[in-house]
Amino acid sequence: MRATVLCTTLAVAAACQPLDRKRQGAHVADTVAADTARVVPPPPAAPGATRILTVAGFSSPESVLHDSTQDIYFVSNINGSPTAKDNNGFISRVRPDGAIENLKFIEGGRAGVTLSAPKGLAVTGDTLWVTDIDRIRAFSARTGAPLDSVRLDTAGAVFLNDIAIATTGAIYVTDTGIRFDDVGNVLHPGPDRVFRIGPDRKVTVAARGDSLGWPNGITVDPVGKRFIIVSFGPTKSVLAWKPGDRAPRVIAKGAGGFDGVVVTGTRILVSSWTDSTVSAYETGQEVKVITGVPSPADIGYDAKRNRVLIPILTGNRVEIWQL
Numbered sequence: 647m648r649a650t651v652l653c654t655t656l657a658v659a660a661a662c663q664p665l666d667r668k669r670q671g672a673h674v675a676d677t678v679a680a681d682t683a684r685v686v687p688p689p690p691a692a693p694g695a696t697r698i699l700t701v702a703g704f705s706s707p708e709s710v711l712h713d714s715t716q717d718i719y720f721v722s723n724i725n726g727s728p729t730a731k732d733n734n735g736f737i738s739r740v741r742p743d744g745a746i747e748n749l750k751f752i753e754g755g756r757a758g759v760t761l762s763a764p765k766g767l768a769v770t771g772d773t774l775w776v777t778d779i780d781r782i783r784a785f786s787a788r789t790g791a792p793l794d795s796v797r798l799d800t801a802g803a804v805f806l807n808d809i810a811i812a813t814t815g816a817i818y819v820t821d822t823g824i825r826f827d828d829v830g831n832v833l834h835p836g837p838d839r840v841f842r843i844g845p846d847r848k849v850t851v852a853a854r855g856d857s858l859g860w861p862n863g864i865t866v867d868p869v870g871k872r873f874i875i876v877s878f879g880p881t882k883s884v885l886a887w888k889p890g891d892r893a894p895r896v897i898a899k900g901a902g903g904f905d906g907v908v909v910t911g912t913r914i915l916v917s918s919w920t921d922s923t924v925s926a927y928e929t930g931q932e933v934k935v936i937t938g939v940p941s942p943a944d945i946g947y948d949a950k951r952n953r954v955l956i957p958i959l960t961g962n963r964v965e966i967w968q969l
Contacts, residue, residue: 694926694935695954699744699966705736707957709808709906709944710964711767713774713787717742719946719955720751720787721964722764722776729779729805729826735761737776737785742951744966752790759785759792766808766864766944770815777806777819782843798841801849806841808906808944810864810873817843818852820861822878834860834879842889857893859883863907863916863944876904876916884916884927898927906945908954915954917942924954924967936967 706724713720719740726732737752752774754761766777773794774787780803784794798806798819805822812818823836838858842850859877867874867886875885875894882902885894903920914927915935924936924945939956946955954967 694933695924695967695969697936697965698953698968700963701740701744701746701966702963703746703749704738704957704962704964706959707738707943707962707964708765708959709767710946710955710957711769712946712948712950712955713769714950715769715772716787717950718747719948719964720767720769720774721957722767722944724763724765724959726763727826728763728765731762731779733760733762735764735778737761737764737767737774737790740964742948752785757790759790760795765806766819768809768811768817770811775809775811775817777809780804780806782806782809782817782819796843796847796849798843798849801841801851802837803841804835804837807862808864810866812866815845818864818873819843820858820864820875822860822862824860824878838879840864840873840875840887852889853887853891853894855893857881858885861885862905865907865909867909867914869909869912874907874909874914876907877902878904878919882920884914898930898932900925900927900932905943908945908947910947910949910952915945915947917945917956924956935969939965
């Protein structure tokens with residue numbers, strides 16, 4: 647099965663293993679009281695960070711995104727199987743103090759919304775883009791109204807996971823290439839790909855091949871002028887890639903089972919299902935920043951407060967850590 651695995655996901659068999667951002671017209675959805683957020687003691691071993699809030703009440707949360715314009719956190723909720731077109735997925739709005747402002751701000755099957763298994767999130771202006779199995783959907787980030795939808799099933803999309811938006815407005819989406827069998831085992835028919843959706847909504851394959859290693863999280867690295875992609879599969883790689891490259895370049899190795907990735911200055915932060923951590927990669931070496939976070943999916947980053955936002959997919963909660 648934030649950005650998801652993959653939303654990615656390999657540990658979400660029944661709950662969902664990780665695989666892995668337009669606004670208007672809204673409905674009044676469930677508003678959950680602020681007491682769903684509580685301050686909890688930090689765990690004993692978490693070098694470099696302190697857990698300050700745990701927000702409960704989600705349903706297989708896959709991605710968390712900080713919208714700096716509104717100063718709000720969006721949380722995607724798969725709410726069932728990560729591959730089922732059941733139209734019951736939803737997006738939550740959470741305030742930085744941990745209060746759930748609107749649990750089902752955007753809800754599949756309501757107010758003209760179609761949304762089955764939302765994973766990666768990205769925002770540009772007032773538009774919230776979301777990956778949803780084999781297409782991406784756009785909603786108003788202010789009202790939740792549906793704005794746009796781009797089909798990738800016609801291009802052979804298997805398991806769309808995370809999403810990143812280039813400065814040109816082009817949208818890049820990872821396809822982890824996984825499926826689940828009838829008893830929840832993870833299969834990888836592939837192919838591994840990164841799709842590009844141009845401003846004209848034309849869909850092309852920007853990258854493909856085994857070197858992507860079941861691509862899960864993707865983000866723009868503005869310092870290195872490149873994309874960072876993390877692998878959920880056996881390659882255990884953190885990759886650097888630029889459009890036009892024949893193959894991505896391995897810039898670090900780690901525990902693997904990578905899901906979410908964010909860039910903070912020159913540091914790359916990556917979540918791992920394999921060892922339940924968020925690690926930093928700056929010089930190619932792995933430094934564990936946060937430990938003891940099982941099923942950490944598509945993490946987000948609040949630059950205003952220097953926080954890491956971690957969706958605990960199988961635990962139905964979001965943890966907020968202060969760096």
